[in-house]
Amino acid sequence: MSSSLLRCRTTRPRPYLSLARGSLFHSRCLASIHSSALRPGPSSSDAPPLTSPSLPSRRENLASLRSTSFDLLVVGGGATGAGTALDAAARGLSVAVIDRGDWGCETSSRSTKLIWAGIRYLATATAGLLKWETLGDPAAALRNFRGEIAMVVSCHRERRYMAERQPHLVHWMPIAVPFRSWTVWPPPLGHPLFSLFPIIAPFAFKLYDSLSSFSCPPSFVMGKAAARKKFPQLAANDGDLKYCGVFYEAMHNDARTNLAIALSASEYGAATANYVSMTALTTDENGVANGIEAEDALTGKKFSIDAQRVVFAGGPFTDGLRGMEGERASADGDAAEVRPAVRAAAGTHVVLPGYYTPPDMGLLDHNTSDGRFLFLLPWLGHTLAGTTDVACPPSSSPSPPEDEVQWILNECGKYLSKDLRVRRSDVSSAWRGWRPLAVDPHAPPGAPASRDHVISEHPGTGVVFVAGGKWTTWREMAEEVVDRICKGRGEERKCTTLDITLHGGKGYTSNLAIKLIQKHGMDHSVAQHLANTYGTKAWDVCELSAPTGRPYPRFGTRIVPDHPYITAEIVHAARFEGACTVEDVVARRTRMAYLDRSAALAAIPVVGKIMAKELRWNETERQLQETLATEIVGTYGGPVPDKAGAQLRAATYRDVVDVFEAIDVDGSGFLDRTEMGQLSVALGFPLTEEEVDLAFVDMDTSRDGRVTMDEFEAWWNRSADTLFHRELAKELGVKLHPKKDLGSGIMLG
Numbered sequence: 001m002s003s004s005l006l007r008c009r010t011t012r013p014r015p016y017l018s019l020a021r022g023s024l025f026h027s028r029c030l031a032s033i034h035s036s037a038l039r040p041g042p043s044s045s046d047a048p049p050l051t052s053p054s055l056p057s058r059r060e061n062l063a064s065l066r067s068t069s070f071d072l073l074v075v076g077g078g079a080t081g082a083g084t085a086l087d088a089a090a091r092g093l094s095v096a097v098i099d100r101g102d103w104g105c106e107t108s109s110r111s112t113k114l115i116w117a118g119i120r121y122l123a124t125a126t127a128g129l130l131k132w133e134t135l136g137d138p139a140a141a142l143r144n145f146r147g148e149i150a151m152v153v154s155c156h157r158e159r160r161y162m163a164e165r166q167p168h169l170v171h172w173m174p175i176a177v178p179f180r181s182w183t184v185w186p187p188p189l190g191h192p193l194f195s196l197f198p199i200i201a202p203f204a205f206k207l208y209d210s211l212s213s214f215s216c217p218p219s220f221v222m223g224k225a226a227a228r229k230k231f232p233q234l235a236a237n238d239g240d241l242k243y244c245g246v247f248y249e250a251m252h253n254d255a256r257t258n259l260a261i262a263l264s265a266s267e268y269g270a271a272t273a274n275y276v277s278m279t280a281l282t283t284d285e286n287g288v289a290n291g292i293e294a295e296d297a298l299t300g301k302k303f304s305i306d307a308q309r310v311v312f313a314g315g316p317f318t319d320g321l322r323g324m325e326g327e328r329a330s331a332d333g334d335a336a337e338v339r340p341a342v343r344a345a346a347g348t349h350v351v352l353p354g355y356y357t358p359p360d361m362g363l364l365d366h367n368t369s370d371g372r373f374l375f376l377l378p379w380l381g382h383t384l385a386g387t388t389d390v391a392c393p394p395s396s397s398p399s400p401p402e403d404e405v406q407w408i409l410n411e412c413g414k415y416l417s418k419d420l421r422v423r424r425s426d427v428s429s430a431w432r433g434w435r436p437l438a439v440d441p442h443a444p445p446g447a448p449a450s451r452d453h454v455i456s457e458h459p460g461t462g463v464v465f466v467a468g469g470k471w472t473t474w475r476e477m478a479e480e481v482v483d484r485i486c487k488g489r490g491e492e493r494k495c496t497t498l499d500i501t502l503h504g505g506k507g508y509t510s511n512l513a514i515k516l517i518q519k520h521g522m523d524h525s526v527a528q529h530l531a532n533t534y535g536t537k538a539w540d541v542c543e544l545s546a547p548t549g550r551p552y553p554r555f556g557t558r559i560v561p562d563h564p565y566i567t568a569e570i571v572h573a574a575r576f577e578g579a580c581t582v583e584d585v586v587a588r589r590t591r592m593a594y595l596d597r598s599a600a601l602a603a604i605p606v607v608g609k610i611m612a613k614e615l616r617w618n619e620t621e622r623q624l625q626e627t628l629a630t631e632i633v634g635t636y637g638g639p640v641p642d643k644a645g646a647q648l649r650a651a652t653y654r655d656v657v658d659v660f661e662a663i664d665v666d667g668s669g670f671l672d673r674t675e676m677g678q679l680s681v682a683l684g685f686p687l688t689e690e691e692v693d694l695a696f697v698d699m700d701t702s703r704d705g706r707v708t709m710d711e712f713e714a715w716w717n718r719s720a721d722t723l724f725h726r727e728l729a730k731e732l733g734v735k736l737h738p739k740k741d742l743g744s745g746i747m748l749g
Contacts, residue, residue, distance in 0.1 A: 055266050058578055062296065064271040066303050070096045072485055073292065073307035075278050075321055078108035079254075080466055081313030082262040082272075083478035083497075089268035090500060091482060091493040096305060097262070097270055100277035100297065102584045104258030106396065107315045108471070109588055110433025112349065112387050113379050115162045115170055115250035115472050117155040119208055120373055121148055127191040151452050155472050156212035162472070163250045164215070165501055168508040168535030169260060172217050173251040173377065175362040176231055176244040177201060178415055188367040197366070201245040208247060219247040231358055235417045246361075251377065254471060255588040256533055259577060261474070263503040274578055281310070281324050281461065289325075289461040298580060309485050312465035316344035316394035316434040325463055339441035341454065342467045344394040344434040348404040349386030350637070351429040351595055356383040356416070365411060374411050381564075382428065382595050385412050389435075398431035399635040405430050406641075425666030425675075428596040430637025438468035453477050455484060462488075504535025516542055521554030529564035540576065544568040560603045565590045570607050574614035582607050582629035597638040598674075604629050639666075640678040660712045670706040671699070676724075695724035 056064070072088050074081045077099030085097035099105070125148030128134075134141035162170045179198035187195035197204075205219035222244040227234055235241060266272045280293040282304065291306040312321040322338050357363065362377035377384045388404045405427065413422040438454035453469030455477070464484060469477050479495045486493045512531040516522055520542045522530075530538035545555040545568035556566040573579035573589035585607045587593040592600035604626050612622040664671055677692045699707040699715040707715075716725070 055263065055576070056271075058273055058580070061266075061271045061273045062276070065096055065098070065273060065276070065294070065305050068094065068096070068271065069306040069308075070094045070271070071307070071489075072096075072309050072311065072482075073305055074098075074311045074313055075292065076313035076315065076318075077103045077258075077262060077272075077274060078106060078313065078315050079104065079258050079261060079471060079474040080315070080469065080477050080481075081311075082258060082265055083474045084311055084313060084466070084481045085270045085272065086261055086265040086268060086500070087475075087478040087482045087495060087497050088485065089265055089270040090496050091486070093482075093485075093493070095265070095270040096307065097265060097272050098276040098278070098294065098305075099274050101396070102274050102580070102588060103262045103578070104255050104588065106317070106394075107433050107435060108258045109255035109594075110347075110349070110398065110431055111254045111471050112347075112375055113251050113254055113377065113384060114173075114375070115159050115252055116470075117159045117208070117212065117249065117472065118152045118470075119247070119249075121152050121155075122204070122208060122211075123189055123194065125149055125152070127189045127194065130191060130193055153211055154476055155470075158472050158474075158476055159250050160212050160215050161475065161498055162252070165498075166257075166260075166505055167510070168505045168532075169257050169502060170250045170252045171532075172248050173362055174217070174246050174248055174360070175364050175375070175377075176222065176227070176234070176246050177364045177366055178227070178234060178244045179242045180240045182242065184367060186367075188371070190371070198242065205245055205247040216250075217248045219245065222246050231361055231363070233356055233358070233416050233420060234363070235415055251379065252471075253380065253533065253591065255591065255594075257471075257502075259588070260503040260505075260535075263577070264500065267503065272578075275580055278321060278324065281463070283461060287460050289463045309488070310461075310463045311481060311485070312463060313467075313481075314465075315467065316342055316436040318342045318436065318438075318465055318467045322463075322465060325458060325461055341438055341441045341456070341465065343391060343437045343439075345437055346390045346392050346394075346432050346434050347387035348400040348408065348430065348432045349384060350400075350405055350408045350427055351379075352383040352385060352412075352422070352426050353428065354378060354381050354383055356412070356420075356422070356426075363415060365415060368411050374408070376412055376415075380591060380595055385409075392434075394434040397635050398433070398632075400430040400432040400637045402637075402641050404432075405637055423666050424641060425639045427637060427639055428598070429594055429600075431594060436467045455480055457484070504537040506536060508535045512536070512538065520545065520556070521552060522556045523553040523564075526553065526556045526558070526564045526566055530566075534572075537572075537576075541566075541568050541572045544571045559590070559606050560592070560599045563590075563592060563596065563599055565592065565603075567606065567610060570610040571614055574611050579611070580615075582611060582625045583632050585611065586629060586633060593633045593636055597633060597636045598678075600633045600636075601630060604633070638678065639674075660709050670708050671712065672706060691723060695722065698722065698724075 071093040072085075072095045074085045074088075074095065074097040077097055081097055081099070082103065085095045088095045125145050128148070129141055129145040131141075163172065179201065182198050183195050184197055185195050187193070188197055202219070202221050209216060209219055222230065224241050224243060227241060227244050231244070234244070262272055275297040277295050277297055278292045279295050279302070281289055282291045282293060284290050289310045290308070291304055292310065293302065294305050295302045312318055312325075314321045319338070319340055319342050322341065325338065357376055357378045359378050359381075362375060365374040365376075368374045372387075372389055375384070375386060385408050388407065390404070406424070409422050409424060409427070413420075416422060440454045440456045442456045442459060453466065453473065455464065455466045457464045464481060466477055466481050475497050479497060482493075482495065512535075513524070513527040516527040516530060516538055517524060520527075522542070522545075527538075530541055534541055542555065545566060546557060547555055548557055556568065559565045559567055559570070569590060570579075570585055573585050577589055579585050579589050582604055583593075586600045586603055590603075592603055608622050608626040608629070611617065611625070612619075617625065660671070663675060666675070673692070673696050676696050677689070696707070699711055701711055701714070702708075
């Protein structure tokens, strides 16, 4: 198989349109090149030869899409869509899968990072069975209970598959549930029985363990003294903690797992192409779907894809795809009405410094102020908190509502020690994703509602859509979809995905990071990151790494300080992982945008320069790519509240003290250089680094890196003609007069 690699060369640029997926990027054509290993020296038996180049390039996949008539076409490259392509290809079907953006760029990269087995569903099933309404129809209640328990058992099976078969992607995480009293009121889930949850929790967790045949690490009880030692951030010293129940769930890096599924599908022969959008459904003379009209979002070129069967796996955007199905039916003279099948619920997540949790234990608030579960989890050296659950139309923008960010921070503070102040300025990133909640629009009257996911077939076009579910059950949903496709073809093809190890897993051992250090002289944190992110493909990344010119580490130049990502990952992403944009790298090949917005913004020029070389962008293309990435990353939450501009503009400032306190977002009593830069971005007048430096140096007369209130007031009164002063006054919507013009008080008109 060809080892040619994806290259993108700039042609005539198109103007920027919007942040909608599929409209971000201007015209480029594709050319391929050959790769070569960059590391000289003898080979090692521990380091397998490069294997990534064996996968077809995006250019080759696009050619296949144009020239091949497929058994199955999957529209949507999230976890379920990519999983469906993998399952079908592994069964021997000819398969294509496309996504209008990058792999997993929507819901599948914005999860709580848990492969969890549904402990909440176990509780809701029990609560539902014990309601008074059960007496009116006990048979229906028992059916519902059995259905919920069956779903939980399936989740346990799928979690076990991921934890045991994919150890390069998934690891176990103990999660502490703190109890401050022996009863809880109001009770969790609104049922009086659960007011006794602190008493019955250890038994409930053991029951939860049993549903996976005790294949997970065992749950246990952690007393107050042990909690103080293991989880010092917990409010164990405040006198009211009784104990912690600890159970286990699996965790992963969701975007990387999604990518591994898509690359595995390619390994099994599927034609895979990101940044290809569906523009119309095509049908035969009987109105049955036989393919789609598509557009390459990178070049604007349109083409047809022929397929005997079409599956929509668009997550919360599935109804948008089904709308094209309705348009096709209308053109054929049939009814065009498309009944909604997916309701989206938005969930916000907040990322805090890693010191808010131990590196190897999370926390669950089982009874938040509005009854939801809230997780506080260590993730990639940081602390991840979430999620909210608000019904609203889906959007591609990750921008989180400020009130949801603040709600999460308030809830986190309930269980942490009182001497820890959960500060708004500690938020390094925040984002929002949409979870699809599905119903079957083609179900007959009286059919039971789905408790999990929906797989439905249009009676006219034959298009199948799959929606709902959760990350844990991606493989199960894919299996059910392909079972349905095979049944429609009159074929018996057994599912084999339970035996498949995903991309990067073959030959993986827990000592991989040590081997990388021994061969390549890498920093330990970098080696551990590479092993956990790429599995055995970490060897490929290391072979691409350039020497640092230092005794240690000898190889692996970091993209930005304080993060383990190295420049070789950018090369690897462009050559072997289908990364087409700067944002692909800073958001999903690495997770910088999701972990640290400021670091991601700082990384964009570095990523742009390397990708320009790899993908043969000209200067115009590189600048446009960096601008687009900056705009997208700027929509993530950060230390400065997004509402800061609106709040400041709406405020009435009586004196310069009010302005100082508004800028001092962390309440430290002084301004630092970082706050100055963040403020200019939040208020909508981003300055260059040099302009911010000049303003800060002008303020910091003591040259200690801290601007006190007195220094700020002195600067304000002497620097009315400076750029920062003018922009700040303009964006506040007020005129700040120097004290000498106002006599005894500083007034803002």
